[in-house]
Amino acid sequence: MIHTNNPIIKHKAGLLNLAEELGNVSKACKVMGVSRDTFYRYQELVEEGGIDSLINKSRRAPNPKNRVDEATEQAVVAYATEQPAHGQHRTSNELRKSGVFVSDTLIFTRSQAESPRVSRRVFGLSHAAADSPC
Numbered sequence: 001m002i003h004t005n006n007p008i009i010k011h012k013a014g015l016l017n018l019a020e021e022l023g024n025v026s027k028a029c030k031v032m033g034v035s036r037d038t039f040y041r042y043q044e045l046v047e048e049g050g051i052d053s054l055i056n057k058s059r060r061a062p063n064p065k066n067r068v069d070e071a072t073e074q075a076v077v078a079y080a081t082e083q084p085a086h087g088q089h090r091t092s093n094e095l096r097k098s099g100v101f102v103s104d105t106l107i108f109t110r111s112q113a114e115s116p117r118v119s120r121r122v123f124g125l126s127h128a129a130a131d132s133p134c
Helices: 010-022 025-032 036-049 070-082 088-097 116-123 127-131
Strands: none
Touching: 010 025, 010 036, 025 036, 070 088
16 A cells, blocks of 8 residues: 655555555556556556656756856846846847847746746845736
């Protein structure tokens, strides 16, 4: 019997437990709506690495081409906090004048932030300033 409190892998552990209780993999897979191939993959992962190996690991390799060095990032963040109304293109042009070369498509503007929390973290704004419309 496999026990976990992790909500991400709870259904996977539940499938393995149900198959053990029923004594029939096919019935457990049918009840849970999962293929037997998936069940055996889960079972193999648990046998090899324990219950924690059921957590999905990203297969995507990091793309360092989308990253800029720390100095460039700090320059962009500093400019964005000084001039929050400037968009990507103008920010890129103004930074280029000061010797920082960054593409306007790599500049993350406040309007593109997924949430106010992200924009506060990226641009160092207070709660009131981040929650107010631009």
